[in-house]
């Protein structure tokens with residue numbers, strides 16, 4: 001059975017993975033995914049009993065709470081804010097200040113007031129930490145930041161350092177809360193895409209209306225209708241998921257298009273901003289496809305549903321966003337490993353400082369086997385513990401990736417996981433498919449040359465009949481051409497063309513290779529266009545030139561890519577060498593591989609991968625295998641091509657190649673910040689750790705330093721979201 005939970009209180013991507021591992025390890029759990037972005041758990045298990053155990057694990061994990069179970073509104077944004085935390089912090093801070101004042105200004109017996117104030121200050125911020133630590137220890141998770149803070153604050157109190165004991169937890173909570181705010185705002189920028197989905201759809205239902213003669217309902221058999229019954233359209237509000245193909249829906253001004261469909265009204269004015277991140281008004285005409293997620297900015301219109309919700313643009317995007325993962329990039333893995341060994345080692349070292357050093361101290365100054373300066377050393381050990389807390393690293397790295405993905409999402413670039421953002425930033429080669437990627441993929445018939453004795457009409461309609469069976473962009477050029485031929489069966493030959501049978505005769509429509517392989521000779525034709533050769537029953541009928549424009553943004557995009565990343569640019573195409581070369585020269589490509597079949601593209605891609613990371617940009621037609629092996633597969637946002645969206649790691653929803661440059665910029669910036677944070681916080685930590693071990697750093701200043709490093713790292717992480725140039 002499958003269950004979904006909406007949860008709250010999951011603070012880091014790391015914890016998400018830990019929780020996931022715990023759930024998967026349970027007996028009877030088939031699969032479990034914990035989404036940090038959506039604060040959602042999807043669980044497949046064998047029965048109620050297992051489910052109960054899983055719930056037990058979830059609710060005992062850190063501060064995680066289950067908000068709802070199996071609720072349709074799982075994808076709504078969790079609107080928790082941090083008001084409660086701030087109130088607690090404010091109360092604590094108030095008592096803290098009063099405490100400091102009493103301690104400094106009042107003489108004994110009144111100084112008791114100071115201790116009472118400190119105690120009150122400790123309650124709202126310290127107790128939750130103690131509880132969390134207790135909970136974690138009970139579940140076998142010992143070394144985490146709660147544990148460190150507990151040891152430090154309790155230790156300080158035991159030493160009579162009440163001021164420090166409170167300062168530790170207060171500062172720590174402030175840091176945590178700021179962190180939570182940062183996570184929340186990044187979460188928002190990813191989930192803002194959720195707003196693409198419209199809450200309802202207005203379905204038009206045909207209904208037969210009974211006439212108003214007043215007799216229609218009589219049982220009187222002699223009653224004769226003197227007027228016809230009318231059919232009328234009734235508006236009915238339904239959820240987008242319940243719409244089916246060929247339903248007719250009404251979209252009013254200001255509403256979102258619920259599913260993909262075809263316009264039935266003469267014209268409509270739609271805004272694609274929500275989908276692409278760029279405000280762009282578009283006038284659509286009758287019969288044109290309208291993607292879900294667009295907003296109707298003009299008059300009310302009706303449309304016929306062509307894709308059910310799950311297959312519609314919005315459904316696909318949301319599915320992708322839901323499954324996006326944050327926790328797999330290389331630096332992240334490093335950090336997780338690092339934390340696993342680091343914390344116990346640090347604790348051991350602190351123990352040495354606290355126990356061994358005073359003992360050693362005694363020996364050195366000749367007092368024999370006695371502890372000397374124990375208090376001082378214990379304090380050093382506590383300070384050391386606090387400073388060593390690795391939270392800055394553990395939290396800021398995934399947060400940076402998270403922010404990077406959010407930033408991409410805002411610009412209409414969907415990234416399936418942090419790992420792909422990383423691949424994009426470190427790639428050596430960017431390879432492109434030609435048709436539909438560098439070019440617009442809108443083919444039109446430009447010219448036709450017939451063989452002797454064949455009319456142009458015969459040539460075109462033969463080709464058109466067979467092309468009806470192809471999903472290739474070239475086939476679109478033939479859509480408008482009417483044909484009288486009935487094709488019995490037809491099959492696409494990937495990267496070559498189509499083979500069909502008309503009246504039992506084999507018809508070939510495709511490139512020269514396709515015909516050559518079947519032993520049909522073709523003349524050598526010079527043309528700037530793509531050539532589609534046609535033969536029937538082994539006889540050459542002629543060649544059709546179909547034209548496709550290079551996208552206007554192709555050349556500037558390639559130039560920018562070169563500048564940004566010194567990438568090697570390669571073009572992989574199934575088209576002939578001559579035309580491939582011409583286009584490559586025009587747009588400024590470094591290398592060209594032409595005449596490729598899908599598996600040829602795959603081989604080339606694998607050899608390109610020998611030089612380092614490979615980014616592949618394609619449209620999913622004849623290149624899905626390459627997409628699967630590329631380190632980062634980018635597909636153009638023609639969301640109609642579900643294959644591309646599924647196989648790719650990154651989707652440019654705007655269907656504009658130049659978005660790739662934004663993606664590269666964001667990925668590079670993200671990586672830079674991740675490295676800065678890793679190196680920066682390790683260096684700072686080491687510095688403070690040395691100071692702490694030598695007792696130079698007071699405990700409260702150590703917490704300040706620790707929170708400080710964490711905040712600097714967090715703020716640095718959020719820099720990803722600043723404007724990119």
Ligand code: ADP
Nearest residue numbers: 434435470472495496497510511573574575622
């Ligand atoms: P690209 O790599 O440029 O995207 P493809 O691998 O999709 O090209 O196709 C390679 C070549 O095969 C095309 O340039 C075209 O000559 C031929 N071809 C493929 N499908 C068709 C079709 N449906 N009709 C005619 N020619 C086709």
Ligand code: MG
Nearest residue numbers: 433435436621
């Ligand atoms: Mg292609």
